[in-house]
Every structure is written in structure tokens, then in C-alpha cells.
Amino acid sequence: MNESKYLIKGATLPSGESADIAIADGTFIEVGKAGSLDAAGSTVIEATGLQALPGLVDLHTHLREPGREDAETVYTGSQAAAKGGFTAVHAMANTDPVADTAGVVEQVWRLGREAGWCEVRPVGAVTRGLEGEHMAELGAMAESAAGVTMFSDDGKCVSDAVLMRRALEYVKAFGGVIAQHAQEPRLTENAQMNESPLSGQLGLTGWPAVAEEAIIARDVLLTQHVNSRLHVCHVSTAGSVEVVRWAKSKGINVTAEVTPHHLLLTDELAATYNPVYKVNPPLRSREDVEALRAGLADGTIDAIATDHAPHPTEDKECEWDAAAFGMLGLETALSVAIHTMIETGLLDWQGVADRMSHAPANIGRVYGQGQPIATGNAANLTLVDAATKWTVVPRDLASMSTNTPYKAMELPGTIQATFYQGVPTVLDAQLAQQKRSEA
């Protein structure tokens, strides 16, 4: 059993204390003061100066399998997750076939277990085929082996108010949550970028902030009315932050996520007409970025979620309006969080641990994840060297696709190691050779 015993020496915990962390049998068997634990019989990982975080949990990942295995698979996507420090991801339902039945969610869940790089939690579609007309069999997905708790038509909005109300009501039977992609469809027909003076100048159809804010406002009121639970995907505007803040002040059971790219990048990048910057919701203004950072800092926004959206080269190497929406995010998320939240002083490491692990694990009801690095808890952990910078090279990423908006950008923080249930998936900043074998 010696191979599966690890002693991480001298890592810095989110609280700022230095600690030795002993791992065996999938748990933290002991977490003690730095230098206090005996290394005998363990593989030692020298971690002085490295920041330890509980394994990161992503609420919003597109793994593309089944259907678009040319962009990503559960295997490659969960490798990318491990390299980014994640130990759990939520696989969005907009696959082909759509994850709207127990069969499909179980397939994705099983592929995740077989791959073994992290926990893959399928998200079930709210409506059949994401068509926004008939509710999918949410109960069957909840009771399947995949144990789905989060339901979303992400990529499309559940725009029908009655259907949204019914879905919010229905999931109360099994403690589910509706994760809404807030986008009023009529206000965003053929929308290409943030509606702003720049969209007018570039001749690209605008995606106005109100199309997001109006749906969030409606949904928090519906959630209050039927006393259910709502999660808002990829909040992108200052107005949305205000609406969520108001809803929380009224005690409405709503949570929200923001993507790394909306914390860093702005709509001015559209002036390049390079579709690598085309994403939905679109990149917004500098003022929106500031409001999102402030909302994440004060807890109005609960979590950072990547919206990792791989696309094959040909879907981005074309005219802007012909290109697919979406950008990679798993392998750069923590670096962007360090850059936008830690280096600005908006969050400390405790805060990052909360927004990228504790809070998303709680929202997704991911048991055994998002817990503090403490004796007896499941050994899900990432070690990051926050002092080093790295330059993003698309081809070096573990993802099968290369559509990262951070190409050639220098970002802080390299993931040195990731442990998923006590087994290293990343060691020495490389994917671990020894794959996890799991029954």
C-alpha cells in the first residue's frame, strides 16, 4: 500500500498556515503542523511555498461526448480538468444525443468513472432535446446511477415562463436545482457580441445586457413564488449582479456563477473579428468586469465556473458570424482567478477555495468534495505554485481543442499536483502516468 501513501510536506493551507498533509486510502489521514508528520513508508511531495486548495469543482463544463468527439471527449476533458486542478466537473447536457434521459446521463457518468481523472457529474436537460417545449424525465435522471441534481438547457434558455415555473416546482421532489442559461431569445436573435457602441461600429448584431437581466429577474421571482432553488449560469453583466444581489437580500434561494473569461476579458477583443473571442454570453464592458469581480468578492456571485467549451479548429477559423460560440477554460481557470481576484486583493486564498471548491460542491450537491483540507476528509486537493508564471500555448493544453482566448498570454500560477480521492492525477505539473483504477 506504500504507493498509495503520500506525504505532502510544508504546503500552505488556504488559512495561510503551513502544514504536512498525509494521504492514504483516499482520505487525509492526518493534517498537521509543517514538519510534524513522519514520512516513513510514504511518497514525499516537497510542497514548501506551494498553495494547497481543496480539489476544484466546476459547475459548468462541456465535455462534448456523446456526439462531438472531434472537439472533446469525457476522457480528454477530464484530463484537462485534472491539469487545471479540478477533481469534479459538471458535464453539460447539450450533447448529441442530448442528456435528457437516464440512459445518456448514466453513459456520461460511466465514461467519467472509467476515465478516472476526476468526478464527472452529468447535468440533465430540463426539456426534451433542449427544445424548450416538454419537460424531460428529470426524476428518472435524478434516480439513475448518475444521481443528477442539476438540470440545465445550457446553450439555450428555458424561456417559457410556465415551463420554467413547472421545472422549478418539479425538482423540489428530489432536491434538484435548475441552472438557467439566462438569454431572452427574441432579444438576441442572431446576436454576435455585446450590444455596445462597438457592436454598432463593427456591424455585428448586438446581444444586449437586458436580455440576460430580464430573464434573471423573472426567474428569481418565480423561484420565490414556488419556493424552489435556482442557479444562474455565467452571469455576465453589472445589472445581473444587481438583480442577484437584490434577490439574495430578499432571501430567495438563488446562486450564481461567473466564468473566468468574464472576469478578465472585454468586448473590445471583438474588434479583431477573431472568433476565438466569440462566446455566449458575450464578453462585456470593463464596467461589467469590475462589477462581476466585486460581486464575486462580496459573495453575490457564489462560484467561478469555467463554461469550458471546446470546438474543432474549423469552427473557429472562419468568419465571426459563422463561428461557434465558446472558449476553453479548465486549464486556465485558477490562473485567471489568481490574476483577477488574488493579485487585486479582492479575495484571499480562503475566498478562492470557497468560490472554486466549497461553494460549487454545495450548489451541485457533490458529496465528498469541496471540503476543507482536514483530517478525515476525502483527499481531493490541488497544489499550485502561485509564484510562477506560464505562457499559454494552445497545443500544449490537455484538451483536444485549442480555442483558448489566452493564447500567448502570461498568467500566474502553475498547477503542480492534483489528488483525486487520494490518487495523484497530476504530479510535477504533468498528468500522472499511473491512471486511477477504480471498480
Added chain:
Amino acid sequence: MKHLLSASDLNYNSAIRVLDTARELSLVTDRPVKKLPTLRGRTVVNLFFEDSTRTRISFEAAAKRLSADVINFSAKGSSLSKGESLKDTALTLQAMGADAVVIRHGSSGAPHRLASAGWIDGSIINAGDGTHEHPTQALLDAYTLRDHLNGGVGDLAGKRIVIVGDVLHSRVARSNVILLATLGAQVTVVAPPTLVPVGIETWPCKVSYDLDAELDGADAVMMLRVQGERMIHSYFPTTREYSRRYGLNRQRFERISESGIVMHPGPMNRGMEITADVADAERSVIVDQVTNGVTVRMAVLYLLLGGFPDDSVDSAVESDQ
């Protein structure tokens, strides 16, 4: 200056340079043999993803009068309609050794992509992209305005020009506002509020919703094409109401300056944005615009392929020198 993608690629000096060059080249058009040897051995490709006979033949005539070899590449269907990708088309043209590519495309920014993606080395000339820009149309309009209002020389300082119609969807309006302002004109844009782009307050023009308030003493009125289908999407209630509020009829025409002119980039919807009697009036210069299109495009090809002098290179545009 290597490419012409936007009217904002032209600063005051380079815009004047194009217009002056066009004026010199217009003399060629008056000769019995309308041909100069300037671009002999160079290849100009007309890459048209949208049908536009008038713009294509204008560029074709311009290139041929400069003795260039012209290839017309009518690319039916773009990536949007699952035709050949823009990249593969560009690589094909690169392999053919195109020195300049004149591109008309339904997607805003397609010429920009062609110029910046590294697929092709030649000069890229935007002949209209989506709802973005149409810089050579603005140049020919500026040339026509200068010809009629300023004796064909200098700039448009102080001239009052009213642009009327579907500004939101008009690449002609975008390029004209930029270029005419660069040349010193006072530009007013008139449209129903539904057809005014978000952020127009940042454009170098005045905005009005009331055509009647803007016509007195105007030096030129430029009417934009308005598609009747727009009313299906509630931009305006009926074509009749549009005509009543924003159409140029005889009564309105008589209120502009006595030497004022009427322009239209074509194709016109007679009876919609302009009445037939105004379109055919003496001070309607719509046919001149077509003629001037050829000489202005000759000037653009000549300057881009022959090299702009350094003092007129706009810093926003990458130079190949």
C-alpha cells in the same frame, strides 16, 4: 498602407490623396483608349460572396483600365451556407498569386479576417462586408460631393450632408459618416430610432429622427436603401408610413440648398425612400456616382499596389514596408 478595410484606415492626407489620384485618372476615361499600363502583370481577384453586379463590374473596369489581370471569383455560399471555407478560398487565391483581393461578403469583418489571419499575402480591399463598411462607396461618394460642391478639389469643410434611412443595417452609412467627417463635412444622420445603431452618439455626426428639421439649406442628401422586409421585424409599421416620414419627395427636395445634390448608393426603391421625380431630377447625381466609382477604385488599386507614400500611412493600418 496595404489594405483598405474601413474608411477609418484613411486619414485626411491619404483620403485627399485617393481623391486627387482619382481625379488625375479620370482623364484616362476621357481618352479614346481608356487604358494605363500601371498594373501590367499584376493579378486582381474579385472575390464576391454576395451578388453585386454593379460593384463587381466597377472594380473589374478599374483593374482592367490599369492593365491588371482580373479574375472574377464568384463564391456561391460562404461557411455560413456550408460552402468552401473562407480559409480554403484564401489559400487557393494565394496559390494563384493574387496581388490584390477585392472582397464582398455578407459577414461583417470577413475582409478583416482575410487581411489578418495569415492565409494570404496580397492587399485586401473591402467591397462591402455585412453591415460593417463599404469604404470605396464612401470614397466615390466623397469624390462626387467634392466634384459638385467644391469644384473637384480640396476637401468638404463646412458642407452639410444629410444621410437618411436604414443606418443600422447600412455599411454605406458607416463608411460615409467616417470618411465625410474626416474630410471636414458636417454630417447629420436621419432615421427612425429603431434603425439607429446603439452608440451612434460616439460617431462623428449629428443624429436626428426628424427629416423635415434637417433639410433646409443642406448641401447634399444621401438616401439609403430601405428594405421593405424590415417592417416584418417591427422596425417601422408600414412602408407607407416610412415613406411619409423619411422618404425624399419633391416638396422636401425643394428645401435643400439651391446647388444641393441628391445621392443614392443604389439599388433604389423608387416610391419607398425616394420618389421617381426626385431620383430623375437634374440635381440627382446618382448616375455620376456610378461613373466616379470606376475612377475612385482605379485610384485605390493604383495606390495600394503601387505603394502609398509614407506620409499618408495611417498608424492604424499595418504597412508592408
